[in-house]
Amino acid sequence: MIIKSAAYIISNVDWQKCPAPNLPEYAFIGRSNVGKSSLINMLANYDKLAKTSGTPGKTQLINHFVINDAWYLVDLPGYGFAKVSQSQRRQWEQMIENYLRKRENLVNVFVLIDSRHTPQKLDIDFINQLGKWEVPFNLVFTKADKNTQAETSKNVKAFLNKLREEWEFLPQHFITSTVKKSGRDAILGFIDEMNAQ
Numbered sequence: 001m002i003i004k005s006a007a008y009i010i011s012n013v014d015w016q017k018c019p020a021p022n023l024p025e026y027a028f029i030g031r032s033n034v035g036k037s038s039l040i041n042m043l044a045n046y047d048k049l050a051k052t053s054g055t056p057g058k059t060q061l062i063n064h065f066v067i068n069d070a071w072y073l074v075d076l077p078g079y080g081f082a083k084v085s086q087s088q089r090r091q092w093e094q095m096i097e098n099y100l101r102k103r104e105n106l107v108n109v110f111v112l113i114d115s116r117h118t119p120q121k122l123d124i125d126f127i128n129q130l131g132k133w134e135v136p137f138n139l140v141f142t143k144a145d146k147n148t149q150a151e152t153s154k155n156v157k158a159f160l161n162k163l164r165e166e167w168e169f170l171p172q173h174f175i176t177s178t179v180k181k182s183g184r185d186a187i188l189g190f191i192d193e194m195n196a197q
């Protein structure tokens with residue numbers, strides 16, 4: 001896919017105020033600091049489309065962008081901020097659950113996982129929740145340049161093995177580095193394929 005245009009549209013706390021569901025939509029989510037903004041900027045070929053390294057605990061919004069006037073890219077607020085209150089967490093959960101379960105044009109959620117770490121319960125729990133909600137998703141292992149290839153593969157394998165405890169079929173996965181600009185074509189190719197269906 002060649003990116004011809006990328007534009008910010010709107011931010012919301014309410015899924016019902018998101019743009020009309022007239023284009024296929026792809027959402028990105030993960031733990032805070034996983035590299036989501038960097039990945040979105042790499043995909044869109046746009047340095048500051050998504051803001052990197054936001055302040056923990058800032059207002060959590062569903063951010064819509066439109067790419068090539070053909071599909072929506074959605075930057076969802078991350079989970080796992082250490083310093084959010086119980087009520088902020090509940091607000092996040094409610095907003096995310098509503099969006100993920102009710103957004104009719106949502107084609108796929110890309111769940112970002114930091115490839116430097118061994119499997120983290122927070123990520124596994126979130127993925128298992130997606131399964132219960134029957135939300136289609138796949139995985140993006142980020143920051144692959146931070147480890148050797150062997151270490152990255154080991155962590156990816158360990159994560160997939162952990163998922164096997166709950167899942168009969170494993171989701172597709174991508175491995176990315178915004179430093180090495182790797183993984184971009186595979187993700188955009190996947191979106192192209194889905195859009196063509």
Ligand code: GDP
Nearest residue numbers: 032033034035036037038052053143177178179
């Ligand atoms: P977000 O909070 O998930 O949106 O994460 P950011 O995109 O703001 O990234 C968090 C930090 O990780 C920043 O310091 C980024 O420069 C860094 N980062 C993001 N992606 C990569 C990557 O692929 N490789 C390396 N080495 N650093 C990355």
